[in-house]
Amino acid sequence: MFCEVELFRDVAVIAENLNRNGLVSQRSIITRLLEDMLNEKASKDHGYFLAVTSLKNIGKGEVVDESGDVFFPVVFNCRTFLPYTGEILQGVVSHIFRHGVFMRCGPIKYAFLSARKMPNYHFVAGENPIFLSDELAKIEIDIVVRFVVLGVRWIEKRGRIKKEFVMLASLVGDSLGPISLSGSDELDL
Template sequence: MFFHIVLERNMQLHPRHFGRNLRENLVSKLMKDVEGTCSGRHGFVVAITGIENIGKGLIRDGTGFVTFPVKYQCVVFRPFKGEILEAVVTMVNKMGFFAEAGPVQIFVSNHLIPDDMEFQSGDVPNYTTSDGSVKIQKDSEVRLKIIGTRVDATEIFCIGTIKDDFLGVINDPSAA
């Protein structure tokens, strides 16, 4: 799920960035530092949409660095248990398949794939229904439900299922 929230961060700025462009430098550094990161609490920071407030800088003894508390608005993406997502399959193996929804990697175990779909090894490993009408392979788009998340400091990993109503392949590249 996406959220638009306000976060705060203490930015350390090297003295060489001081000057007229200090603010720009600060913001660009913030973007560089923050966008694409992941925190367990908020999920992935997708984009910074604005700066709320830059506090007073504090000069660090000895280094000359200045610390600014920066409040910024950003869009974060955090997957939740039970959430339905659309994702792109990135890898298929006999244990299931991996899919990605933006920065989040989701694993769908073969136990969580409908029983009538079987793994077919070969050049393009895939899961296929017995009648061959539905096929999950790399680059397929699937709709899945997240049933578990594991949140590390730098990564969010989910397991999902497509063994439910209205879940499964939504766009098959091979059919197209």
């Protein structure tokens, strides 16, 4: 789930950020690194980039081409989030359909829980559709659900989804299902 990984990036600092002596402040390099990581968002191998936790090394900058931009090799540690099959997670229900529900789980926007993987739950149609269990537990919008991960897939780009992981979820197992009333203190990135 959460990992600490060492990463390497070439950080480009534009010529405008150079001072009169042609030097670049460490702050400019770090700011650019953080902007680059925010834009990159995630990678297939490491998962979602959550935070740069430590800076290990900033190498000597090299001027590339006539623009005057300077590239610095940077080595740093980064905290990441990458779920794996069999892991128990929690998600907040965002959409309910006859065939299942979509949940958000941290930075993952698309965790699908099929109606087939919700034993003893039945779809109840209406203005605010829900899934209701034989024990009267409800799965509705904004409810936190504990689930097991059945599978994780990386999607580089498909329609509106770019550099995202999607998950398949299940409630088959012990202590799985809705765990709270509406609302959550989930991390929304």
